[in-house]
Every structure is written in structure tokens, then in C-alpha cells.
Amino acid sequence: MEATIKDVARQAGVSTATVSRVINNTGGVRSDTVKRVMDAVKYVNYVPNIMARNLKTESSTIIGFVISNISNTHFTKMANKIESILREQGLNLIVCNTADDPNLELDHLQRMIAMHADGIILNTTCKNNDWICELSHKIPMVLVDRNITDPVFLGDFVGSNGYGGVMDLTKHLIEKGHRDIAIITSDLSTSTGRERLNGFSAAMRTIGIVVDDYYIYRYDSQHFSEEDGVAGCQYLMGLEKRPTAIVVINNEMTIGVYKYLHNNDISVPDDISVVSYGNINNSDLFRVEPTFATLNPNFIGEKAANLLLSRIEAPGRGNREIIFEPLLVVNESTKTL
Template identity: 55%
Template sequence: MAATIRDVARLAGVSTSTVSRALNAPSCVKHQTLSRIMKAVQECHYVPNTFARNLKTNSSKTIGLLISDISNSHFTSMAKAIETILRENGFSMIVCSTDENPQQELDYLHHMLSSQVDGLILNTTNFNNDQIVEFSSRLPVVLIERNIEEPGFRGDYIGSNNQEGMKEMTQYLLRNGHRKIGLINCETQVSTGRERLQGFVNAMRAAGISAGTDYPYLFDCASFSVENGYTGCAHLMTMEDRPTALLVTNNTLTIGVLKYLRSHQVSVPKDISVMSYGNIENSDLFFVDLGHAALSPYQIGEKAAGCILSRIEKPNLRNREVIFEPVLMTGQSVCSTKG
């Protein structure tokens, strides 16, 4: 039979209320008494009933983190930052990965609500916006990387300046003489996909090049995956008049691109120039020093954690937006060409 708080109190020689105070607010209990209670907890193998405590306090001290791909180092770094800040403030974290599946996202959202999380940090698929807007009216919500452009949404958005980052990379390729720039992009239903595409289009237009829907070097796919990066690279590299440079809008896609180039003995940058929106973990070990837009996932995570904590404390805060500026890292993966 599991030990109860009464067993701990009896062994420690204190009241059950003192045991409860020691477990929930240890700083309010004398050090000698606290030590005696903690020793009794260990001897009894007592495990607090957090569900019952949640019902009593109307707080689980838990934040739900819902992201598209936990295997992506960008989100792993972000999750680490969020977890660190939350732990320092007495909160724990539930992490779920949607794998870009809208139904999976919706199932996890309902699971988190039924688990009585105190807030949600969300990297949305953008297919359940109506439900998320409704959730935001009764639960603190912070969006990361992907925004929801709905008037009824209540919460914060923390992300990167996608248009500017893509514009800078495109301009760098243009300055090096590239005019036939292949773009591998995905998920234009989410704000990141749309903004990165727009940054590319704007930079090309400024150079007198139309990069609309009839642009021959655009490969658009359904999701940011290694497989789609590989397929996109294969499509562009086997064109009769192939591009001289590849611009890839996500680090996971870029891994697929590099796999294709490596397996087909295509030299970077001698045979093709390549740049990536977002760095790849341990890219210094790659066969090429990859040019990329350096992002700030850890800082985004820290800011998201701070925003969700402040929104829990003050639910009626106005909507806030924090945008981090990417930094262009030119690397050694681009060479000059006559286009």
C-alpha cells in the first residue's frame, strides 16, 4: 500500500499541514524540521499526489510545449532553453511533437488541456487555428516561429525575421553573380514558409528577376523533411539548364540537399553553390563550410518561457511580438559565377 502524507507526518513527528507546507513551500519551514520531513519522505517512499494537488490549487505548475519536429536541432535547443527557465521558476514541461500532422496536433492540444497545463508554447501546423484561437481565450499561449494571423488570438509571438534573412542570403548570391538560383521551400500554409518565400521573391525582383509561380527554379514541397530536401535537389540538379546556386529554406531540408550532392559527387561550391536558412548542428564537421542565416533558437526559447510565465501571472496582458534578426554567415559554400 502506498504511503500517505499522514504516514510522513507520523514518522517526522509533525502535523500533516506542516508536511504539506514543506513539500509546497519549503522556504517557509524551519531547516531542522524540513530535514526531518524530507528524511521521513525518503523512508516512506512517499510520492505526492500531484493530481489531487492540482485540483486543490487549480494549477499543475506545468507548461505544454508543442512543436513540429523534436528531432530538429533548432527545436531541441529551443526546448532546452524553455525547460531551464521553467525549472528555475518551479514549473515542469510536457513536450509533444506533431510531425506536421494536424490531427496529431489537435489530439495533443486536447491532451494538454485535460492535463490542466497552466500554459501552452506552440509551434503550430496552422491547420487548427480556430481551435487555438478559442484555447487562447482561456489559457495563456505563446507562439514560436509560426504566427497565427487571426484577429481573435490572444497571446504572444516569438520568432525570426524570415523575410530579412532570406533577402540577405539571396542578395549575397546575386552579388556573387548568380541569377539562376534554385529555391527549395515548403509549407507555405505556415507563416515561416510564406515569409521566407517572400524574402526571396522581393530580393530577386529588386535585381530585375521575376520569381513568381512560373519561376523555373522553384521547388515547393509539403513539409520540411530530409526526404523532400533530397527530392528537391534531385529535381533541380537534373534540369537541362540547371541552377548555379541552391537556396534552402530550412536546415532539415538542407541535410537532404547535402546528402544528394554528396552521393552524386557534386562538389560544393565548385559545381554548385549552396546556402541554408538556419544552421545544422555540428556542421563544422561537414565536407563544406555551409553559408547560412544563423538563427537564435536558444534565445527564442528563453524569451518564450519568460513570456508564458508573465502571461500566467497577468492573463490580461496585451498581445506581444518579439522578432530576432538572423545573422548572415557566408561560409565557404558559395563561389562567384557569371550566372
């Protein structure tokens, strides 16, 4: 049985009118009460019935694009491609930034429902999977970059082969004679974090090196951010025996690595080789352009938009998946030992 607004009110200890004001964002509710209501919404897996009733008969012309890091050019380019396709169909894109905060993600998704959004393209935090799986049966949904493998999820996925891309980067370093190879990972609760670490581990196994929780040249950060790249590089450069190369699993983190190395007069590639999973905007302006595995946000955005449009026409269709295969682009940031 689906949860009702009364269930939310009972769980939160407030009136149904208060729940309604929170869900519809009409104001007049204290922040601590808002949090209590949103926690209750998540706990009882409540989806506003109005969305379920009106999905097939009403169109708001709104599509939500909920992303983890709006400052990353990967997502801004993706949003630009999605918006151009949807605009041709008379639809309007609203971009929401979660900053990888699961509570903020839940808040944005609730507001999309309250606005009767026709569909959602989601780069999930992977922290609200159960709730999102339920929601996917109420509103057409496409996941980008980060996947939810729960069989309950109804929707599509567009991403890249992070496993293969990071494996290729690592093998490139191995072929250049590197053995003390470091990796800066991030948020292993996400599918992208796990896949990229697994690709690194698989490549290192080919030379008899096991990468586990005790691997000295592994730094697990919390977010895919420039600041985490700085922190990871600081840790690795502070080791008694430094690595000879670093694999960074995200473009923003690679910028942080470069920033730390530059500020500490550590030369790339003379002192350390660096490779990146994902293109870096304007990397041709770097003194030493990094070797990287390509990502294509325009490809991902185009496929996601078209999948969502077809899912809006046929919400019950089976799940589909499109994977971009990255290519290795070799630049000057690696040297042969």
C-alpha cells in the first residue's frame, strides 16, 4: 500500500496542512520542521499522489536535471546539450545541484514532483536508492554517470566505461616502467567510484600488485572535488617513499592535484607522472597537458535526453543502457622510467 500524506504527518508529528506546505514549498514552516517532514517523507517512501494521478493527463513542460556538482564543466556541457534537445520539443530544463548531499537530493526530487515535472535526468548521490527506485515507477527517469543496479529501478542509464578507462590509464603507466603507482579515489558508495577503483586494481594485478584497503598508494577521498584532489596529492607527496605516478579518477580532482604540485614546486612529469580520468577544460593551456581518458558529456547528454523523451511517451518500457567507451589520449604528463 502506498504511503499517504497522513502517514507522513503521523511520522513527523505535524498536521497534514504543514506537510502540504513543505512539499509544495509554499513557505511559513520553520526549518527544523521542514527537516522533520522531509525525513518522514523519506522514511515512509511517500510520493505525492497528485503526480501519480496526473502523469498521463497533465504536462508541466518541466524536466528536472539533478546533478552532483554544478561547478564541474562535465555537467554544464551535459546540461547545455540536454537543454537544446528538450527546447526543440517545447520542454524546459531546470538544473538542480545536490553538492553530493543526499538530503538536498531528496529535497530537489520532491520539488520536481510538486512541480509536476514530466521527467527527471539524475546524477544520483547513490544514498537514496530505495526511494528513487520507488519514484522511478511514478515519473520517467534516466540516470547519468552513476547507476542504480537495483532490479526495482525502472528507467534508463547513460554513462561511461570507467573500469576500462582507468585500466587503460594504469596500463599506460605500467608500460612506461612505473610500479609505485598511486590512485586518488572518491566516494566508493557510488558506482563510478567503485568501477574506477576496480579498473585500477585489475591493471595492477597484471604485475602482481594487490590493491586493497592497506595499499599504501591509495587515497580515498569523500567527494569528486578539486579540494579532495589537493588533499590526496598532499598525502601521497608526504609519504616517505613517494609514488612515481598518480592515477586520478576525476577531472576536478586532477585540477586539485596539479594545483598542489605547482604550489610545492613538484614537476610533472620529471618528479611525478599524472593521468586523469576525464577531460579537463582548457587543459591545452596547462604548462604540461595531462594524459587522460576521454569523457564525452555531449554524447551522454544527447543520449539521456532522447531516452527520456521516448520514456515519457512509453513510461512502462524496459530498462535501457548506453555506455560511452573512453579513449586514451597521451600527452606530456607521463615519463618513461
